[in-house]
Amino acid sequence: MSQTPASLSDFYEMDEVLSDEETMIRDTVATFVAKEWDPIVGDHFEAGTFPMELIPTIADMGLLGMHLDGYGCAGASAMAYGVACRELEAGDSGLRSFVSVQGSLCMFPIWRYGSTEQKEHWLPRMAAGEVIGCFGLTEPDHGSDPASMTTRAVRRGDSWILNGAKRWITNAGLADLAIVWANTDDGFRGFLVPTDSPGFEARKIQNKLSLRASVTGEFYMDDVEVPESMRLPDALSIGAPLSCLSEARFGIAFGAVGVARCCYEQALSYQLERPQFGKPLAGFQISQIKFADMLTDITNANLQAMRLGQLKEQHRLRPHHISMAKRHNCRVAIDTARTARAMMGANGVSTEYAPMRHAANMESVMTYEGTEEIHGLILGQQITNIPAFR
Structure with a gap:
């Protein structure tokens, strides 16, 4: 069976490793993004606002603290959380950030380092979106x-x-x-x-x-x-907040794949439909080379993200693994967004299309929770056993 242009973005068919539940979560989040988020994101991007009215729906889908067990949390797999982040960030980094901050940076430290009383008081309300x-x-x-x-x-x-x-x-x-x-x-x-x-x-x-x-x-x-x-009774060193960052960076590694995929697919659809000099733009050699390069980069990024999911579920994931994927995948996302914008010409700068918005967002995502350079130094220390931060 031949693949559609959109399905080619999963070139190595990695989503076949997903369980039925993980596939359901992927499809549910993707449908939410397409129906509820995409029609309004341009207006919110221009206004500098977040659509608070969507929080109950996000909570009802079980996305807040979804990878945590108990206390009203969904207890989904690490892979499910990663794939959800991928689909959320295909919509916008702001959407994935909201879910990531709530679950990985705020609920996780309570779940991991909090007292029983703190967990019972805060986590169910945060999972329900009642406390942000x-x-x-x-x-x-x-x-x-x-x-x-x-x-x-x-x-x-x-x-x-x-x-x-x-x-x-x-x-x-x-x-x-x-x-x-x-x-x-x-x-x-x-x-x-x-x-x-x-x-x-x-x-x-x-x-x-x-x-x-x-x-x-x-x-x-x-x-x-x-x-x-x-006070979080079991948070006793700088390692506690850094562990929270590792949880969130895991989601970023997946989310960046969603950004790159969205930009690639929009550029491909645009070029297949826009004629210039007697044929679609996608029919020119320079365009096809760019598509080949983008698809290769997306495939490499997706492989890194999916491997992170496997390692996390096997309890073998380490911070330097996450650093490589966060660093690499964010670079792929911003480069793909910029290339896609250029392939859409002047139309690419409009909020009608996603690449320019994604490119702007990725400037922040490449900076927060560890810059590209900091993650390079984390990898350098792992490689050489010599810290070079100072």
């Missing part, structure tokens, strides 16, 4: 070097007093609960901070040229008091 979280690690002067954070938490009786600022925080301004990482006299600790706490102030970052269909902000803490019961 944000992850406070990056600071105005500390991004790639989180161990140098200046946010402080000081013990005072049965409470902690938090002071500091966090910046470039997805969902800041929307969130009901902030997962705040701070330096203490005993090292790094994580805290659950309701955003209506006295002394807590969040502001939306304006004038972004990227991730516009996502709310990004900053928050400030001036003597914010939280009880000891709101």
Whole structure:
């Protein structure tokens, strides 16, 4: 049976390894993106807003904390989570970021490092989309070097007093609960901070040229008091927030494949239908070479992502594995988006088509949760056993 142009994006037919449940999740998310997200994303990208009205539907699909067990979470496989991220980010990085931040950066630390009481209180409400979280690690002067954070938490009786600022925080301004990482006299600790706490102030970052269909902000803490019961008891080092980043980077590696696939398929459809000089643009040699290069890159990226899923399910996944895939796949996504935009000519700069929007978004995705260079140094250390960060 011959393949359709769209199905060629899975050139090695890797989705055949998916279980029936994983295939169902893939198709459910893809249908949601096509019917509910794609028709409105251009308007939200221009306005710099996130469609809050879609959160109940996202929660009803079981996507929030979907890879976690218990406490109202779906308990889906690692591969299912990855494939869901792929389909979400094919719609927009802002959509995948919302799901990723809620599940991997906010629910995961409670699930992994929280007390039983914290899990029972917060996780069911977060899985239902009733409580939205944000992850406070990056600071105005500390991004790639989180161990140098200046946010402080000081013990005072049965409470902690938090002071500091966090910046470039997805969902800041929307969130009901902030997962705040701070330096203490005993090292790094994580805290659950309701955003209506006295002394807590969040502001939306304006004038972004990227991730516009996502709310990004900053928050400030001036003597914010939280009880000891709101400290994550098992988060005892900088390794705790870094493990959360590994969970989210896993989703990015899959999501970047969705971006590249979307751009490739839109450029292919466009060129098959647009005639120039007496035949479709897709019939010219230069176009076909570009399609061949894009498809090869997408296939390589998809292979890396799917292998990550297998390793995670086998409990063999390590941070350097994720670094390679995040670094490689984000580069494939942004390069494919730029090539696709050029192949669509002037029409490619319109929000009617996805490549320009995806290219702009990937500038952020290549930066957050570890820049391309930082992940290169993680790989370099793994290769040579010599750290080169300083």
